Amino acid sequence: MHTDIPETSAPNESRRDLFKIAGFGLAATLAPGLALAQLKAESGSPSLALQRKGIDRALDIINPDLLEAEAKKIYSAAVYAFVTQGSGKQWTLRENQYAWDDWAFSPHRMGGVVRNKIDTSVTLLGEKLPTPIIVTPFGSHGLHHPEAEVATARGAAMSGALACFSSASTASLEDIAKASTGPKWFQMYLNVDEGISREVLQRVPRAGYKGVIITIDAIGQGSSDAYVRSGKARPWLPYGNFPSGTANAFKTNLSWSDVEMIRKITGLPVIVKGVTRPEDALAAIQAGASAVQVSNHGGRALDGTPAAITMLPRIADVVKGQVPIILDSGIRRGTDVAKALALGANAVAVGRPLMYSLALGGAKGVDSLLKFLHTELVETMLHLGVNRLGELDSSHVIAAPGGRFATAPAPARAISPRE
Numbered sequence: 001m002h003t004d005i006p007e008t009s010a011p012n013e014s015r016r017d018l019f020k021i022a023g024f025g026l027a028a029t030l031a032p033g034l035a036l037a038q039l040k041a042e043s044g045s046p047s048l049a050l051q052r053k054g055i056d057r058a059l060d061i062i063n064p065d066l067l068e069a070e071a072k073k074i075y076s077a078a079v080y081a082f083v084t085q086g087s088g089k090q091w092t093l094r095e096n097q098y099a100w101d102d103w104a105f106s107p108h109r110m111g112g113v114v115r116n117k118i119d120t121s122v123t124l125l126g127e128k129l130p131t132p133i134i135v136t137p138f139g140s141h142g143l144h145h146p147e148a149e150v151a152t153a154r155g156a157a158m159s160g161a162l163a164c165f166s167s168a169s170t171a172s173l174e175d176i177a178k179a180s181t182g183p184k185w186f187q188m189y190l191n192v193d194e195g196i197s198r199e200v201l202q203r204v205p206r207a208g209y210k211g212v213i214i215t216i217d218a219i220g221q222g223s224s225d226a227y228v229r230s231g232k233a234r235p236w237l238p239y240g241n242f243p244s245g246t247a248n249a250f251k252t253n254l255s256w257s258d259v260e261m262i263r264k265i266t267g268l269p270v271i272v273k274g275v276t277r278p279e280d281a282l283a284a285i286q287a288g289a290s291a292v293q294v295s296n297h298g299g300r301a302l303d304g305t306p307a308a309i310t311m312l313p314r315i316a317d318v319v320k321g322q323v324p325i326i327l328d329s330g331i332r333r334g335t336d337v338a339k340a341l342a343l344g345a346n347a348v349a350v351g352r353p354l355m356y357s358l359a360l361g362g363a364k365g366v367d368s369l370l371k372f373l374h375t376e377l378v379e380t381m382l383h384l385g386v387n388r389l390g391e392l393d394s395s396h397v398i399a400a401p402g403g404r405f406a407t408a409p410a411p412a413r414a415i416s417p418r419e
């Protein structure tokens, strides 16, 4: 199985493959090729291993799409394929990019907007954030950097961005929380064993997380046909939150009552991630969710599901502002952020490009990408003529001419036959 969700045992990943990625960035402090898994064996705990320093440098980003090619140079073939690919024939993965072109901007001019007074702050679940761009939950940051989520947490905190961390993290949720001075939410993959879920969930508020995301779409294989054909084993590192051997059996028969269960155990607001239809957004609210995350898991859940941005307007239409909407899947530019906010999202979450930045630059790399996206968002707001995010609405986008939501061209005017 090749999903990003917990598995029964470490598959047969070649040590050389792991070394290639886990050894990256360790070169300065450790013998080349020393893998994280090996560090764990030496130190007895992944947390201790994560104290080893990795690369930490700012990145000069011009186009986030180029990060993937740069990261490819340091990833093993297995890690590269595992992280970059989507499921099935990868239609949804491609849609997550193409669908941005269904929308075009409609800039409002002459509004007297002053660039350095543009306000990008947003309040999410009572927390005022300086930026609507957040770090999505993503398993096994240790595949990208030896300090794993600890480096991501530090990078996100540099700009005060909200960071969400997966229960399938390399570092423990406590170690991540210690490293983070910024706002953070925890994402839970429920376990078939309720006792294990409960034990993890009880630790979440104690560590200082302010919200719990339940991901509802990672219930099957997330591998592409190409990945399966390649016969590559899923890259695997130990998880930091579970005693070994217990993190494996995730619950797939989820139901809306799980939302209330998480809320009761943690006392925290619950965010439902993986919503792709309006009815499910309403059901989530009904079940007590404090926010919904429109997402197709970056094209790794059900292939053939539309792009998140395609479904957003319909979902926003029924949610009607009752709870905040977060959108992820395919965010690559500040212009994507602005389109999502104009079409009804309150915030957006970024996945793969942040992992490439983590691999290439550690905490400072993460910070570089968040700053890049923020700067582009400000620039886009300037052009659109908005001073603050609340002013950004559907009047700032149109169905792109030639895009799939463009109204059909008017029928050619009948020409009266010449006498």
Ligand SMILES: Cc1cc2nc3c(=O)[nH]c(=O)nc-3n(C[C@H](O)[C@H](O)[C@H](O)COP(=O)(O)O)c2cc1C
Residues within 6 Å of the ligand: 004, 082, 083, 084, 096, 136, 137, 138, 139, 140, 166, 167, 168, 187, 215, 273, 295, 296, 297, 298, 299, 300, 328, 329, 330, 331, 349, 350, 351, 352, 353
């Ligand atoms: C390799 C990989 C691991 C992921 N791990 C998780 C996870 O542990 N929990 C979760 O809720 N989502 C996970 N996701 C999904 C992301 O949260 C997010 O929905 C997706 O990456 C957004 O799309 P993007 O990568 O195009 O930005 C993962 C995605 C990838 C590609």
